[in-house]
Amino acid sequence: MKRILSWLLLLCLLAGMLALTGCSKDDEKPQEAEQNEQTAGSPEEARTFSYLLDKGESTEYYLNYEDNPVMRYVAQYKTFEDATGTSQSVKMSFQIPPSGKELDNINLLISTQSYPDVMSMTYYGGSLAELYECGSILDLGPYIDQYMPNYKAWLEKNPNVITTTPVGDKNMQLSLVGIRANVTPYDLFAGWCYRRDWIVRYGVQPDTFFDPMKDTEPRENPRAGQQFTGCYTLDVNGNAIESAVLEENVNGDSWVDDVVFPSGHSDPIYISDWEWMFGIFEKALADQGITDGYVLSMYYPGFNQNGDLVSSFGGGCPWIYYDAENQEAKFGGNTDNFKAYLQCMNAWWNKGWLDKQFAERSGDMYYRIDDVAVRSGKVGFWQGSVSTLGSRIANESLPFTKGAVAYGAANPINDIYGGDEQKLKIPDTFYGAANYGGGVVVTDKAKDKDLAILFRWLDYFYSDEGAMLMNYGLNAQQQAQLQDPTYLKYGVDAAYTLVEKDGKQMVKFHDLLKVNDGNIRTAMNGSRVFGLSNPLEIDYGDTQTYIDHCIGQWSLYEPVGFMALYPFNNQLPAETVQSNNKVYSRVINEYMYVQVPNFIKGKKNFEADWDTYCKDLNKRGYQKTVDAMNEAIQKTLGN
Amino acid sequence: MAKSSAAMPVNPHDKNRVTWKKDWARNKTVYFVFIPVAIYIIITHYLPMFGVVMAFQNFSLAKGVFGSRFVGFDNFVELFTGDAFLNAFKNTAIMSAFTLVIGFLPGIVYALMLSEVRNKKFKRTVQMISYLPNFVAPVVVTNLVKLFLGNDGPLTALLTTLGLPQQNWLANADPPVFWLIHTFMGIWQSLGFGSIMLMSAIAGINGDLMEAAAIDGATCMQRIMKITIPCIAPILGMSFVLNVAVSFRTIGGNVLLLYMPQTYSVADCLYTYTHRMAFGSAPDMGLSAASNLFQSVLGTVLLIGGNILAGKINSDARLF
Incomplete structure (x- = not known):
């Protein structure tokens, strides 16, 4: 009896296994069959x-x-x-x-x-x-x-x-x-955005104007200390409205104001303009009682390898960029330009302007900026898409977004940090559309x-x-x-x-x-x-002027250093592509992602640790990638 | 003669008496039952071992194992000369030690405490509650940890009231913060389920021993120290050996969901390093395979070493 039972058990087991194998075969069939039967x-x-x-x-x-x-x-x-x-x-x-x-x-x-x-x-x-x-x-x-x-x-x-x-x-x-x-500039998917309405509500006219690239000395502002004025001119249905304080049912794209930055421009041009604006945002946060907000939402983990903002400090980006003047590829992760950028970030960190968790948002979407805080109206300045411009972040259930008006800003020109080589240079490397x-x-x-x-x-x-x-x-x-x-x-x-x-x-x-x-x-x-x-241009109707202005700011300068605009990558041999991937992983993912936030947060000292940082980067073999890129560039230019 | 031989119990391990053929004839049903298991093990555990070849190749996804270039020990040279791997190795060793030292004890204490509870209803309820975290998916557990220890999390708030700075504790790269978080998370997850084996071992202790000791005036603590622990020592030893052996392989599953570049210095371990090299933004399968092979060899060495050590302490505690 025992023996019969054992054999029965064995038969059941084998039958079960065959059935399972059969099932799995059927499951796999569509893919396999599709591949083979198609032919x-x-x-x-x-x-x-x-x-x-x-x-x-x-x-x-x-x-x-x-x-x-x-x-x-x-x-x-x-x-x-x-x-x-x-x-x-x-x-x-x-x-x-x-x-x-x-x-x-x-x-x-x-x-x-x-x-x-x-x-x-x-x-x-x-x-x-x-x-x-x-x-x-x-x-x-x-x-x-x-x-x-x-x-x-x-x-x-x-x-x-x-x-x-x-x-x-x-x-x-x-x-x-x-x-x-x-x-067209519309092909740019994102750029710098800021709460223009906060400048009007919480800021006052600067005492003087000074454009460091045009002026020799500051000019007096006749309206120094006066409140700015701003209002919406259209409601959501496109009808003209008069009230300047109306914050509901308005078209944020119709906002007009008399904001002037310390450089004398109606848009922020220099780092000094940004810092002036950040001071106002600090006040805006305090006056509204926003304790979990901050001035600037940085991309993770404190830099963007495309060069956005980094390039403002003398040009280039922290990875490989194209030096159009000298027609060669360069590595920018250990340059004085990048150091000046980090010194600026460190200064902003010390002033409490940066998102305290900028280096921790490894799981967030889209450059891992703090999109939730931005769309809750608790952030003054961020990198965002067109969908955060105007009053598009306004949401009835979120009180700090009431009446929000977001404008686009260009990459700034540094006029404060680093030496002469880092100051008053037009940004040349950031995301661009080819x-x-x-x-x-x-x-x-x-x-x-x-x-x-x-x-x-x-x-x-x-x-x-x-x-x-x-x-x-x-x-x-x-x-x-x-x-x-x-x-x-x-x-x-x-x-x-x-x-x-x-x-x-x-x-x-x-x-x-x-x-x-x-x-x-x-x-x-x-x-x-x-x-x-x-194939054709687009007419955006009543929002055209506004959107044109914002996107115009994003495309104010030409990203001539942005490598993705050039065909060099297509010209790289297979071995070089593999080698470049390795170097990118070692340099950016394994080293800079870890070290750069430490400089921004002041855990590493520019005097004591910068040289070691540069030496460590050199050891990771970026020069091999730079040489490979230059070889491709020469070949391409030769063609 | 034949009659007496048939009556004698046969020791299946006595090679002098039972030949392979005789054993096959006697137990072929058992062997037939084992065949599917053997096939399963060969297919799923041994055949994939061929993949270790990748550790010696400049592996290309397009070319596959048979088309990729053989590079000898280049991947291992790169592995051992890179600081990321050494850091991962250090962290794995530390986190394993934390798990073994801090994480092993609570399970024993919990099992001993529970074995002293006389109210069956209460005991079963507590057991049931303590098992539950084991059935919660790791991704849910790690998300809970993130919520509780985030900048505005309730545990952070508690720690802040105790005078510690408000911060996202998971982003704290100062030792031993991450190691402790990881260890206590593991304890919370596996305390109840891990104690099942010990509970059954304790239940198997002869009640007469306990009764006699109680009659002789032994206190509860004395009974635990003098009877319970010595009786479950082989199980404890075996469990420890297993933990040592698998620690280098298991440390990292949760870390993968908790770590970030900011905490690589304390959180990156062999598991996460291997995973990152294989599935990161710039995959390097050869390096990842080399790291994984090293992890496997180390695990095997630890298993053998742990087994020998356990045998020296208590011969019954040896696993093999």
Whole structure:
């Protein structure tokens, strides 16, 4: 009996195991099967592709990117010529990486060879040349020539732009880059913002004016010590209003005031202007009884490797930047400029102006600034996006946001800290928008499919018609045809209309999409795929002047030192890319992230510890990266 | 003869008497049952060991294990010459010591105290409550710790009233703040669940011994010191050996969710270093694999060393 029971038990166990194995096989089947069966060759499968995007949309709008209005429109109403010359529709499915895990996701896809047919490489830190050598991605050159007339036309019109990658002795088109037809200040996603209404409410006219780059001596201010005045001129519906104290139902973009900074300008230009303003913000916080707020929300962990603000102290950035004058790459983490920046931050820390927890916000989003405090109206100065400008942070349930008016500010010019080399120099290295960027690759998974139709589909978004759809969404005719549920849900009959202004054809967004709050505009258009951006200029209507002014401040100077604007990175050999990643990790992540906050907080002394800090940085091998970049620069310039 | 032989109990470990073939014939059902387990262990625990090759390669995700360049011990040279790894090693050793020294004792005391409780209802309720933290996901526990010890957290407020400065305690890089937080968090999480084994060992002590000692006038403390502790010593020893062995591998799971560059000097440990090298913004799989291999070798050495040490103290406490 015992023996029978034992055998029964064994049989059950084996049956259970087989069942489990069977289950897991079934579970895995879709992925595996998809990869293999797609190559099988039925005409429909040959026109079915997958595309990895950088980012999707909130589930508030739709669950899958296939349900994006533009993608639905293209899938239903656009046909493309396939390899046999027949017009066919394309079935494109999209993959979206988990937010915050984009790098892990793409690394996993590549290491397990389970990547899709088309893949955005924005987050990939490795080398395209290496992927090509491994046979994972295709050389797109022949396909661009044959099937992508719009993309090819742009390349021919912009011969100075290098979109190729060196593989051995050849330069190959391994990726399709996203192109901007017009680079406008609107392409800047963020900049410095400050509470302009606090200056009016809590500040007074400065005693004197002095512009250190123009004046030889201070000028008397005839209105010294007087209160500033400021008011809103429009209500939320765009109607003119008279009351200066009205704080409800106002359009923050209509704010006007008579604020003048100590440099004599209506916008803050110098570090001394910023410090004057910070003094007012200190008073504003005290007068309002805000104990958990502060003057300046710094990005984590006290510096931005793109160079924002750091560059104000003689130029450059704390990582690798391009010295346009000498046409060479330089490392800026151990320069006197960066030291002056840190001395300024240390002075601000000692005055209690900085967010006390600036170095601890490792988990917060977006440069890890304290977005919660900013949007609660408890911060005077921060780096933020357009969505924090004007009265956009105003929220009825948050008392300190009542009547908030946020203005944009340019990177300042240092006139206080460091020596002559660090003073009165125009900032030259900070985030900037290039006329092309990013890139998608086509992988070997697609090579047995109908590549003609795939490349024609990709090229469509570089055409005038496709670019309009991709950038601005559906017009009235297209929406009438499609009856897209997302548009219907939000009552949008057309995402935009075309208007004539100053002799130019411009795009005017539907009122709901004027500001891209909650990415609503992005959800209505198809801009997550790569193509031609900004084919037309945008008319922002009554907020135009205000937004233009704020963004104008953000783009007041040219970021000539910002490396990402140049094609040098594409020219780096595979080994160098890997080596650069290592050095970046050792220099920035492992060392500067730890040490820099100590200088700002005064835990490290500039006299005693700066030399040791510089020596430690030297040991981490940044020079190798600088040399590699310079080699690429020389090669590029030579071309 | 055969009759007497069949009647004799057979010691399965006596190699002179039982051949492998005989053992197979006698216990093949057991071996059949074990086959799936063996397959599972080989597939999930031994085959992945092939991945240690990465530690000797300039590993490329695109090229994989078979395509990446072999670089010998370069990754280990980089590992041992970099200050981040040495700092991580130091912190792992310190946090392991804290966990073993401070973290081991409360479980014993708790089990002893609970074993003296006579009210069964109360005892079970307390046990149940003390088990609960073990079933809370680490990410929830660490978030609770962040909330409690943050700049405005209730524990911070309590410490501030005691005269300590108001701060985010998790961002404090002064030793031994982070080490203590980590140790006490571990105690809170595992106190109840970790005491189960000790409770059952205590329950297994012959009641007659306790009764006799009580009749002889032994106090409660004397009974604990003279009977209970000696009786559970082998279990304690085995538990200690296991803790020593796994400490270098387990220290870090919670740290990963608590640390930040500001506290690397005290919080970065082998686990977090390995994880950061593999999944950071600039992944270096070769270096990460080298660090992980070092961690495994060290764990094995500690397990063997701990086992020998435990055997020297009490031969019953040896694990193998």
